Amino acid sequence: MISVDNVFFKYPGSKTDTIHGVSFKVNQGEIFGFLGPSGAGKSTLQKILTGVLRDYRGSVRVFETEVKDRNNLFYENIGVDFEFPNFYGKFTALENLNYFASLYSRKTIDPMQLLELVGLHNDADKKVINFSKGMKMRLGFIRSILHDPKLLFLDEPTSGLDPANARTIKDMILEQKRLGKTVILTTHNMHDAEELCDRVAFIVDGEIKALDAPLALRKHIRDKEVKYAYSQGEKVLEGTTLLSKLHNDKDFIRILNNGSLTSIHSKEQTLEDVFIELTGRCLH
Numbered sequence: 001m002i003s004v005d006n007v008f009f010k011y012p013g014s015k016t017d018t019i020h021g022v023s024f025k026v027n028q029g030e031i032f033g034f035l036g037p038s039g040a041g042k043s044t045l046q047k048i049l050t051g052v053l054r055d056y057r058g059s060v061r062v063f064e065t066e067v068k069d070r071n072n073l074f075y076e077n078i079g080v081d082f083e084f085p086n087f088y089g090k091f092t093a094l095e096n097l098n099y100f101a102s103l104y105s106r107k108t109i110d111p112m113q114l115l116e117l118v119g120l121h122n123d124a125d126k127k128v129i130n131f132s133k134g135m136k137m138r139l140g141f142i143r144s145i146l147h148d149p150k151l152l153f154l155d156e157p158t159s160g161l162d163p164a165n166a167r168t169i170k171d172m173i174l175e176q177k178r179l180g181k182t183v184i185l186t187t188h189n190m191h192d193a194e195e196l197c198d199r200v201a202f203i204v205d206g207e208i209k210a211l212d213a214p215l216a217l218r219k220h221i222r223d224k225e226v227k228y229a230y231s232q233g234e235k236v237l238e239g240t241t242l243l244s245k246l247h248n249d250k251d252f253i254r255i256l257n258n259g260s261l262t263s264i265h266s267k268e269q270t271l272e273d274v275f276i277e278l279t280g281r282c283l284h
């Protein structure tokens with residue numbers, strides 16, 4: 001569905017490349033994620049994939065088309081949700097959706113039905129200029145699926161949404177997958193990446209540092225941290241060790257044998273722990 005080979009990109013006026021030799025493939029029907037901190041190059045990469053930034057080196061093929069050479073038909077089959085969606089502020093939500101729907105030659109979904117799905121049906125006749133960021137985000141998301149595209153690009157679709165609205169959008173993304181659609185998603189949220197994505201690329205400084213299924217990426221961290229507490233007189237003290245070292249950790253064995261252990265638990269490593277281990281960087 002998508003084949004990216006050794007892509008480099010430099011913004012006009014910038015001295016250095018923002019994207020450095022990125023290669024990957026996306027299969028039909030998968031949710032493919034880019035996970036990385038702010039400034040990693042996720043939005044830049046999405047703009048390259050969607051034909052907004054065409055001055056790249058290397059090859060980017062989407063539906064067998066080199067994106068540089070795309071024509072307008074290209075946009076009939078892809079849906080794009082931008083990080084900062086633009087709307088006509090003086091028009092209502094419904095007028096905006098009707099306008100964008102009119103740009104497609106293919107059949108579009110009833111905008112009212114989509115507004116209802118994201119809880120905006122009572123705001124259909126409000127001008128978008130009066131929408132909150134979260135409302136615009138939801139509107140941007142439904143605009144991207146208006147024409148029922150086969151391939152969807154979502155740039156931080158849940159960022160800044162409250163938990164209930166984020167849940168709605170995540171369920172709708174999973175529904176797209178059930179319908180057989182392919183989804184490319186960028187996020188700096190490890191929970192979203194883990195829950196939604198079949199495969200995740202870790203991106204830092206415009207480079208892919210690792211790429212695999214979330215579960216497979218987690219296997220990079222073999223050791224678990226163990227935290228325990230023990231009593232000493234009136235005080236409760238804490239200790240930390242690694243699961244693999246527990247059996248010959250002298251302090252721990254002593255505490256275990258003298259009966260002063262009061263609690264013990266192993267900490268599950270998160271996808272962010274793996275991210276830090278593999279890239280040397282945090283997600284924030």
Ligand SMILES: Nc1ncnc2c1ncn2[C@@H]1O[C@H](COP(=O)(O)OP(=O)(O)O)[C@@H](O)[C@H]1O
Pocket residue numbers: 011012014018036037038039040041042043044045
């Ligand atoms: N229009 C632009 N011109 C020059 N540099 C840009 C432009 N847009 C983004 N950048 C730079 O490119 C890098 C990657 O940005 P971006 O793709 O927005 O990252 P992310 O989406 O991962 O937060 C950043 O260093 C950013 O400052």
Ligand SMILES: [Mg+2]
Pocket residue numbers: 042043044083155
């Ligand atoms: Mg971004």
